[in-house]
Amino acid sequence: MNRENTVQLESRARLIVRARNLTKIYGPTRANDDVSLTVACGDVIGLVGGNGAGKSTLMRMLCGTTPPDSGTIDFGDEAQTDSAYDAGIAQQRGIRIVHQELSLCSNLSVAENFYLEAPEDAKAQPGWRAVYRERARVALDAVFPGHGIDVDAEAGQLPIGERQMVEIARTVAAPGVKLVILDEPTSSLGLERSRQLRAYIHAKAVEGLAFIFISHKLHEIVDVATRVVLMRNGKLEWAGLATDASVPVLVRLMGGEAAAALREASDEHQGATGEVCLRLTGGAAGGDTIELRRGQIVGLAGLEGSGQKEVLHQIFAAARRSATKVERIGAVSFVSGDRQREGVFPLWTVLSNISIGSLASGSPFRLVTNAGEREIASNAAERLRLDSTRLASGILDLSGGNQQKALMARALVSEAPIILLDDPTRGVDIAAKRDFYKLVAEVARSGRLVLWHSTEDLEFLECDQVLVFAGGRVARELNGAEISEQAIVDASFVQPSNAAATSPSARGGSVFGRRVVQLAPFISLAIVFAAMMLANPATGSVFGLDLLLGPALPLVLVALGQMFVVGGSEIDLGAGAFAGLVNVLSATLLFDSPALGFASLTAAMATYSALGWLIQARRIPAIVITLGASFIWMGVGHTLQPTPGGASPEWLSALFTWSVPGVPTSLVLIVVAGFAAWVLDRSPLGVSLRAFGNNPVAMARAGWSAPRYAALRYVVAAAFIVTAGLALTAINTASDVNSGSSYTLLGVAGVVIGGCSLMGGRISPAGVVAGSVTLALIGALLGTLNVSSDFNAAVQGALLVVILALRALVTRNGSEE
Incomplete structure (x- = not known):
């Protein structure tokens, strides 16, 4: 890339940060190779690239959590020569980041999580939380109008989409913030919440706040960015004004012409020709019985919180007191988009994280060897373009997108006839999505049932059947040619006459049980x-x-x-x-x-x-x-x-x-x-x-x-x-x-x-x-x-x-x- 052209593209507004020739090496891998980037007030930089392109490493260096092996980071007109540059200094300079893997403390309330981002306003006196309650309400209202989030609620009890909203809101509300880095900020947000966030970014950029927006949803990049920077293999591959970029152009630059087709023709889908392996009755299924067969790819669509995620979990581990009766034939394999809580084994290697999908179904006394694990995992990893040289690395050493590939590979190596996908392509690049779509089609043709929940309606075009949820139950079933983005959106707003509800007695019993556990030490003391x-x-x-x-x-x-x-x-x-x-x-x-x-x-x-x-x-x-x-x-x-x-x-x-x-x-x-x-x-x-x-x-x-x-x-x-x-x-x-x-x-x-x-x-x-x-x-x-x-x-x-x-x-x- 011509460096002079890059300089011309940079805003002449007041400089916030300039990274010069940053290089970071992990063993034989050059995660960042001589990367330079300038951010000025009001900039909205769309940063794109495939998984492992070096985006997250570059952002970690800007935020002070990862030291560069060489290169410098300057602020304004002042050179940063302090070798001890860390996250604390970065925050003093006004740099904040929303990580792809959410960084909330799940045991604290929403307001207390806001305190962690700006502790300087806290005083050790009664009522100090009121400051952060108000700050949380104002920030959430500003970014996500009509959010409905209780600022006193425990963060860990919120759905992943609401947790993502909280983290974004608390970051942009931090005092003295000048640059906000958003790493896959909409990966768990619905269409409306994503639109609200982009509108907020546009408004704040006019006021001088700068953003770096990292996303694999390229239409969002084109919509929100003023400049686009593309990375490939740890280097800056291309930079230009957003007006010069388009989704086809970016796709071609990221992965070549082969990656340009997000979805190939689905003529190979054979539909529901196999035997029934799953029945849903009552509850989410309404008064009907929904039968799903081997060979199908079934999408679970609807507005966020309409019940589709709950049905996935219900199928995976049927609850005895649920309103939805699940009858399944055979085992299930589950792939979660919430990697931290339901996905990776953080202390294991990539290889072990994949192979456990097959090993768990075998004899508990079988001999587990590295060669055996590699034999199990290598084929699925290769089909998902997961670098075979990284299989021995710790799972957390991979980018978020590559961690998700490992989870998908785990499901594919299992022998389960039913595969449950909960937003499986969250944080995955376009080329990997294309491979994944092909792989899911192959899995279905092999005689397995795939149930797929996604936050991207476009992905449901890969399905043979789509169950659209509204108000806690299936509002409409779409089949074959009926499936379109517009049909899914229209059906999402249909409210069933009788919304599914949890049994009051079950809910009451659960609350009573939790209360008994909370009071157990006091009850024990009283008895003694x-x-x-x-x-x-x-x-x-x-x-x-x-x-x-x-x-x-x-x-x-x-x-x-x-x-x-x-x-x-x-x-x-x-x-x-x-x-x-x-x-x-x-x-x-x-x-x-x-x-x-x-x-x-x-x-x-x-x-x-x-x-x-x-x-x-x-x-x-x-x-x-x-x-x-x-x-x-x-x-x-x-x-x-x-x-x-x-x-x-x-x-x-x-x-x-x-x-x-x-x-x-x-x-x-x-x-x-x-x-x-x-x-x-x-x-x-x-x-x-x-x-x-x-x-x-x-x-x-x-x-x-x-x-x-x-x-x-x-x-x-x-x-x-x-x-x-x-x-x-x-x-x-x-x-x-x-x-x-x-x-x-x-x-x-x-x-x-x-x-x-x-x-x-x-x-x-x-x-x-x-x-x-x-x-x-x-x-x-x-x-x-x-x-x-x-x-x-x-x-x-x-x-x-x-x-x-x-x-x-x-x-x-x-x-x-």
Whole structure:
């Protein structure tokens, strides 16, 4: 490409960013080769190219998440020479990106996700979320009028299309944004939402906001862009004004003349000639029975949220209480367009991600070899133009489009007679789509049924039959020559007389089950306490409560500290030992020499907090670091105090054993501890910590420092565990390094019973307090019932198993509906 022509095509408006000669090499692959690009205010650059052309790599370098091997990035008239250019600096310069793989934290609300994009406006005071609720509403209304999204809804509960809308809206609403990079922004949006987004881009470009719009939907590129840049094999292949580009021109430049035909003649389709392998009755099928046969390609069309996706999932895993009765003959294979949640196995290679489609249907004792997997996967990968040299790479090393090819290949290598496709070409380039259409036709001719949901109505022209959904059920069936884009659009707005609905009793049962699971730790506590009251009414007195809850306080504090660690998807195997060490330090050094004692406690907290930083900075598993640290805590404690002893400082005893008539001291302290944890969790810091526990990759992309917040997580945990050690000293009036040894596993049990997720991102301070107190009271209950304390651990374990089983049952029933 002539570099002088490129310069002439660049806007002479105020410069935002200039990338010069960027090169990025991964092994033998030059992902970007001497790429230069300039963006000025008001530019809307349409960036196109096939999967693996280098588009995403170039954008990651612009956003600071991937450092270039060579080349420079300048801002305005200022040269960027800092080698430490990263996502944080890019955001300070006004560059934001909406990644092809959504970067929301699914455990947070929509408003809280807006906070993550602009945390500088948050204040650690009640009501701080109101700022982000309003910002979310305004941004969503501006970009997607009539969106209907609740800003307090949990992001993970939204359909993928609405999640994409939220991410786009929060990015364009970020304060100080100058350049917004949209990577496949309409891949999960319907026609109307896509039109709204393009209209918004046109309006904001006039105001000076710049966009880079990456899409395989070339008609959108031609409509929205002022300039078009085409990449091929890691290089800039062509650049020009949008007025000089057209879909046929871009298709030819991307893949040659062979790729120009998006759809070849479908004369080879043979229609429904095979035996019936799927029947749908009632519910989505209305009062009729829909029979689908081998050899068919059946499209599921309709407006977003009309029920077609739900029917796909219902066919894949039929729910017993669904209104739609599914009768299928044979197994099914499912290809999801939502790669992150329902698609790839992120830790596996491309080869393993493909071959599992065939291996899962074979004997569980068969020998799996690399050669065997390659034999299974290579043919399907080749037919989809998936580079065979990348089969040994990690699946996440591929571009989003190539990941989708791997998922399609997985379905094709399976022996299932029914293949379910949920927007399978999301993020896939034109050449790959053409190959995929041919392949689907071949699969149908081989005697398999293909059910295909797509967000692109044009793709339904590849089908033999289209079921158009409206209001939760099939509004019209189109066959053969009846299938057209206009017919599909017309049928999508037809509202059936009786919309399909979920059974009220089923829905009510599901809600009741979830509520029971949420209240399980409180119900357990109530049952244990009621049993103790029946056995000994004096238990309910102020003295009785204080006597019972005093020993529970240290466990509650350790569990709350463990809760914040678990919220980051980690487990501290040294929490109990650390509490034991603090017990020793406070009963020896703090008693004998307060200044030295405080210094030693401060040093212990700093060392404990550094574990979080070390885990993230050096990428060492938390279980390894904390297990090793537990031996250190125990060793130091034994060195300072080989045998139990020491004494509690008077002021420390007074802090934990004060007395007010009519008030159980221990109960007040437990409530205060739980309230402090709740306040921390609801604060901006708590939201950030839960966000890291849910989606650390997204947080790093957004410029948040993982080591810093890991250290802060352990600072919070250390504060609770140190308080637990001090409580042990005050309550026992002496110290023993082994006094906290049981608290490590009991703390984890309290966290699990309390409703927290060991996978991270979800914590429940009130539930953890209730669960921990319940575990602590079980021993006292057994003693009251004259049962040997040898059964204490067994009863605690049984309680944990029962709650986990109940939680699993409710989760399964909820997924079936």
